[in-house]
Amino acid sequence: MSIFTLNQVRKTFTHGEVSEEILKGISLSLKEGKVTALVGASGSGKSTLLTIAAGLQPASNGQIQFDGKNLSGMNAEQVRKIRAKEFGFVFQFAHLVPFLTVEEQLMLMLDVSESTLTKQDQKRKVTEMLEFVEMNHRKKAYPASLSGGEKQRVAIARALIHQPKMLFADEPTASLDSKKSKDVMKLIRDLTKDLNLTTLMVTHDEEMLAYVDQIVKMSDGTLVV
Amino acid sequence: MKMAWKEMKKNKARFLILGSIVFLISFLTFIISGLANGLSQDNAALIKDLPDGQFYLNKDADQNYTFSRIDHVIQTELLNEHPDAVAFSMQMGFLHDEAEKQQSVAFVTATDSKWFPKVNKGEVILDRSLEDEGMKIGDHLTNPQFSGHLTVKGFVDQKKFSHAPVAFIHKEDFQEMYRVDEMQLVFLPEADSSQEYTGLESFSNSEFLNTIASYKAEQMSLNMIVWFLVVISGLLFAIFFYMMNVQKLGLYGILKAIGMKTSSLFNMMWTQMVVITAIALTLATALSQIFNRLAPSGMPFHLPLNTTIFLSVIFLLIGFIGATVSGIQIKKVQPLQAIQQGEM
Numbered sequence: 001m002s003i004f005t006l007n008q009v010r011k012t013f014t015h016g017e018v019s020e021e022i023l024k025g026i027s028l029s030l031k032e033g034k035v036t037a038l039v040g041a042s043g044s045g046k047s048t049l050l051t052i053a054a055g056l057q058p059a060s061n062g063q064i065q066f067d068g069k070n071l072s073g074m075n076a077e078q079v080r081k082i083r084a085k086e087f088g089f090v091f092q093f094a095h096l097v098p099f100l101t102v103e104e105q106l107m108l109m110l111d112v113s114e115s116t117l118t119k120q121d122q123k124r125k126v127t128e129m130l131e132f133v134e135m136n137h138r139k140k141a142y143p144a145s146l147s148g149g150e151k152q153r154v155a156i157a158r159a160l161i162h163q164p165k166m167l168f169a170d171e172p173t174a175s176l177d178s179k180k181s182k183d184v185m186k187l188i189r190d191l192t193k194d195l196n197l198t199t200l201m202v203t204h205d206e207e208m209l210a211y212v213d214q215i216v217k218m219s220d221g222t223l224v225v
Numbered sequence: 226m227k228m229a230w231k232e233m234k235k236n237k238a239r240f241l242i243l244g245s246i247v248f249l250i251s252f253l254t255f256i257i258s259g260l261a262n263g264l265s266q267d268n269a270a271l272i273k274d275l276p277d278g279q280f281y282l283n284k285d286a287d288q289n290y291t292f293s294r295i296d297h298v299i300q301t302e303l304l305n306e307h308p309d310a311v312a313f314s315m316q317m318g319f320l321h322d323e324a325e326k327q328q329s330v331a332f333v334t335a336t337d338s339k340w341f342p343k344v345n346k347g348e349v350i351l352d353r354s355l356e357d358e359g360m361k362i363g364d365h366l367t368n369p370q371f372s373g374h375l376t377v378k379g380f381v382d383q384k385k386f387s388h389a390p391v392a393f394i395h396k397e398d399f400q401e402m403y404r405v406d407e408m409q410l411v412f413l414p415e416a417d418s419s420q421e422y423t424g425l426e427s428f429s430n431s432e433f434l435n436t437i438a439s440y441k442a443e444q445m446s447l448n449m450i451v452w453f454l455v456v457i458s459g460l461l462f463a464i465f466f467y468m469m470n471v472q473k474l475g476l477y478g479i480l481k482a483i484g485m486k487t488s489s490l491f492n493m494m495w496t497q498m499v500v501i502t503a504i505a506l507t508l509a510t511a512l513s514q515i516f517n518r519l520a521p522s523g524m525p526f527h528l529p530l531n532t533t534i535f536l537s538v539i540f541l542l543i544g545f546i547g548a549t550v551s552g553i554q555i556k557k558v559q560p561l562q563a564i565q566q567g568e569m
């Protein structure tokens with residue numbers, strides 16, 4: 001059985017009298033240790049699907065199964081706990097905390113996920129993770145002094161420091177140039193393999209598809225096979 | 226919480242500004258409250274120094290001690306019944322020193338008691354402030370309504386009434402000056418309002434102070450300023466944290482997205498509020514206490530530490546409420562909003 005499945009997920013946005021169905025019954029299984037990419041035209045509903053899968057907004061209808069649990073039946077606090085402990089997020093922009101150093105960003109994430117490690121072990125883990133994304137030499141730096149690619153690498157480190165089972169990424173390379181985009185994609189692919197993650201990402205960039213295991217195309221709220 | 230501290234360290238200027246404003250407002254509040262206290266002391270130390278009890282005025286006096294005359298029979302009865310009781314009278318007037326310089330004073334005469342100094346006929350005991358005006362023990366003072374002269378017998382500390390230094394004189398000298406036979410007031414220490422006497426109206430200490438029109442008006446306006454400042458500081462907290470929170474809504478959204486609890490975000494804000502206020506209040510308290518010591522003796526300033534601590538607690542409470550009210554936005558923020566807004 002797959003670790004993450006969407007079953008007939010629907011989403012309707014209502015603005016006053018007008019309501020529009022953005023997701024029209026989406027079913028999808030993600031494979032452990034694999035990167036799945038969502039592609040499709042702008043406005044086809046990729047981000048909406050990703051954020052619903054990631055527990056950042058509820059679906060109007062349908063089931064979301066994660067690790068044997070039914071995400072769609074949980075209350076907000078239960079979903080928050082899952083996000084804190086089992087999910088990692090990377091967005092188009094790094095969204096780092098401006099007043100924390102690189103190292104502190106990762107320590108914060110360990111805090112949020114209620115890590116039971118000792119402070120010493122946490123520090124060691126942070127160093128390991130930063131070495132992995134080749135950012136350890138900047139661990140005392142604040143986000144403002146980092147380049148876009150460096151920020152994104154820190155964001156990836158933050159998304160994975162607490163060893164989540166799932167990684168969600170919405171256009172993680174959109175703000176980077178082609179060379180840096182490839183580096184970030186390789187990093188996501190390698191980490192997914194090494195840490196046995198299940199990764200769901202959205203991308204606009206055809207070139208990035210070389211680094212993914214499964215491609216799912218969306219069109220107007222449905223999956224195209 | 227560490228994050229609260231880290232943010233303050235990184236954004237020192239921002240928090241320093243808030244801190245200085247809180248400091249200035251609380252310091253101003255302490256000073257005004259010290260003035261209110263000082264003026265009240267200056268206006269009525271004579272009465273305020275008495276212990277809790279009851280003041281009795283003639284019912285016909287219409288709550289105005291200057292019109293009150295206590296019947297001799299009742300006075301004798303009361304004083305016999307209560308060994309600590311005292312009957313006394315107060316009148317504003319003038320004394321001329323030997324160089325014919327005029328000093329306005331509050332003449333007070335009283336029956337023998339432990340509450341007021343005892344004076345013999347032809348003698349006067351003065352408030353210490355008149356010593357600064359050049360009066361000395363042994364000086365002969367005169368008054369236009371008084372045939373002889375009054376010899377200065379001594380000085381007492383902090384006896385003021387109606388912003389004038391008190392001059393304690395003998396009953397017979399008082400009678401000669403003001404041509405009244407009866408005392409205006411009887412004070413029964415430790416009595417309570419249940420003790421009624423026919424023909425007399427009873428007042429607690431604060432009720433009696435409030436019958437003095439100038440005292441009431443003065444204290445009311447000063448207290449209003451103090452409370453006004455307290456309310457302003459509350460609003461200030463609310464506004465400042467509101468603006469800071471608005472700037473950080475994106476960040477709060479991200480932190481919520483990665484799974485941080487809303488309560489942790491509130492704790493962060495509360496920690497910052499408490500740290501800033503505590504530092505500002507400590508400084509304001511220290512400085513106002515120094516001012517209390519150093520204030521020139523002519524300046525009516527009196528600021529007990531208790532008052533400062535009481536006001537500080539109010540400041541903390543109101544800052545807490547202000548910050549919390551403004552923090553409602555934190556509760557409302559959705560993780561998605563922030564993500565879609567792009568780079569902060």
Ligand SMILES: Nc1ncnc2c1ncn2[C@@H]1O[C@H](COP(=O)(O)OP(=O)(O)OP(=O)(O)O)[C@@H](O)[C@H]1O
Pocket residue numbers: 013014022040041042043044045046047048049
């Ligand atoms: N909160 C919302 N309220 C109303 N409509 C929304 C909301 N969020 C998304 N939509 C609409 O849903 C549709 C799909 O949006 P979505 O962001 O999922 O597209 P996308 O595939 O990610 O596009 P892009 O490639 O441009 O990022 C759009 O028409 C958008 O306007």
Ligand SMILES: [Mg+2]
Pocket residue numbers: 046047048202
């Ligand atoms: Mg999108």
